[in-house]
Amino acid sequence: MIRLLRIALMFYTRIPAGKNLPGDEQDLNRATGFLPGIGLIVGGLSAGAFVVSSLLLPHGPSVVIALIAGVLATGAFHEDGFADTCDGLGGGWSVSDRLRIMKDSRVGSYALTGLILLFLLKYALLSSLAPMLLPFSLMSSHIAARLLPLMLIRQLPYVRVDELSKAKPVSKGISPLILMAGCFSAAVMVAGLYLVFRPGNPWLILIPALPLAVSPIIAAYYRRMLGGYTGDLLGAAEQLGEVAILAAIAAMAAL
Template sequence: MMPRPDLLKDIIADLRMAASFVTILPVASSKPAADGAVARATWALPVAGLLVGLAGAFVYKVASRLGLPPNLSALLALATTALITGALHEDGLADTADGLGGGRTRERKLEIMRDSRIGTYGVCALILSFGLRWSALAAIASPSAVALALCAAHTAARAGVPAFMSLVPPARPDGLSASAGSPPGRSVAIAFAVGTLVLALALGPGKALVGLILLSLAGLLLARLAIRQIGGQTGDVLGAFEQTGEILILLVAAAFQMGR
């Protein structure tokens, strides 16, 4: 059995690694990651997502206290989360939309996804992503409800990433996703448990169930699309999966809020 101090060190290392992957915060260890360390640390992705959600919620709360209306407060909250993550997931969404939407062959689609330039499909995807999330937060309006929705969205959207990486093979032998490796079953299970728990606590069991069903369906659809068009998943596809999850959870939160 691993001594408790070593276990604690591993947990902290995994949290730092996960945070360094999904944020621009200077928390990465100076030591090189051992083989399989990145895949193992994926259990902590929803925890890192929770921190991002809390940051957006804090800015929304401050903006509301300063008298700004919900639409402007929501925009500032979204800007905060994009800034903290370095717009990593937005970039993945745009590249995925450009790659899957353009190009006739698998090779051309992958080439487009690696191109740093953004195309029409990517622009449209980003407009829809920001527009839907902004509208949902503005509709929720209440700072406390917005905080819960943001925490739920950013946690749950990343909770399914390890499972997606495990079930969908990499589309190419190089790149971020391929180098990370396939997460072990334990990391997949812990990430799912953390995401489900936060989702249920933040939105309630009923909304959480709806959110999980929608996330699962969206994941299956994206996986099928990615496998058919490019042979599997890439880091960009994972970013698109995360963005889709954020959108769906925020829409669920807004729909139930408006239905009261």
Template sequence: MKKELHIFFTCLMFYTRIPCPKNITHHPDYLNKATRYFPFIGWIVGSISFIIYSLFALFLSTETAVIFALIISVLTTGAFHEDGFADVCDGFGGGWTKEKILMIMKDSAIGAYGAIGLVLLFLLKFKLLSESILLFQIYDGMAVFKIWLLFVSAHSLSRLAAISIIFTHEYSREDASSKSKPIAKQFTWKEVFGSFFFGLIPLLVFSYFDPKVLFAVIPVFITRYFLARYFQKWIDGYTGDCLGATQQVCEVLFYLSLLFLWKFI
């Protein structure tokens, strides 16, 4: 149990800015095992975002509360995944060879592709989240609980889609230049089981109230498949930035899929 707690806190410290016990370090072995808890981080980030949304929604409009929810999610993770998304936009938008793409993604400066991508990403998140929440508020008596499930399911499922890439593809960089390299070394059935368990549980609870939400898994993992295929084609695998980009894109696809299901099915 003590070892599992250490692994969990390693995951929490690596993927968020939440304070952890001082004896927790980025040990490569623990960091590799910590992938089993990566979707559970989505429970935490989603819940924090929901709490901030709920507090601001008491006094302000839904749209304004959603903006504050997005802000707190970025602050909680340190823009970890958003940074990866921007790097992927810059790398694949401006590079035409594996070496060039990897070099651009390693650069800490943000380019035009990354900036434009982030603006469009946050606009989509804001609009889709606001519309989803308004639907709950209008038609549902259990709106608060379902809005919480919406936040948590989006963050956990998108993280599952991202981390599952390490189970099926090889890490692209040959050196140790990326801080995400340790998670790419090896994994066991515990990492696979833990990822899928924590990634799917919130959605399964959500489906108890509305079975249609289970269909959102299909477009999310279709998107994950084509993203992984695209990364494989251009850089022979993935990097930590690719995982971050996958998480962000799949989160948006989840919101979009639910809106489509609720409005047309």
């Protein structure tokens, strides 16, 4: 289990996890089940950056530093997928066109616009929350949003052929047991965070259920546009999940 966690850290983050570990596709598939745990680590680093910076800086700059910490922890892994997805789905007229555009390392207008709007929305949502609610919001959104890639991998076929694929690999299938373990671990972690931070609204403990409601919609859209998923689409789903969860938290906080 520790070995799979290290593989997940090496693949999904820039956090040092020791020397390169030998592994095959099955190891990556199993390590993908640790995505909610990776979210706890990345979200914890982001929340820690907010807490420390808020001791010296106003609320707004502290939120920006928290977002930067999350990007640095993952090496913009999911943001890169979101940008490529914006370019591919926005500029391609056929499946082959979309795959070709998403494979291109250049940043297009759709990617640039999408990233700007994404971070503006994250900043606006986080800035609208009380400082005491920020650590819970950052950590729980990172945890629960990473359930979306797990669900999409289970629901959709992998469509990118190897000769078009980028250098980085992607999980091409997970078992129902891995999916259930990921969902259970996310629920336990968010419940634990709720008990630690006491954010107030009891409905916040149901945050891990949001990906269950959103994943069929995203899966249907991906199936229509590409017939399945790619690594870039999984990254985009994770980012959309973060925004959806932060929006839900902001809405509940306003009640």
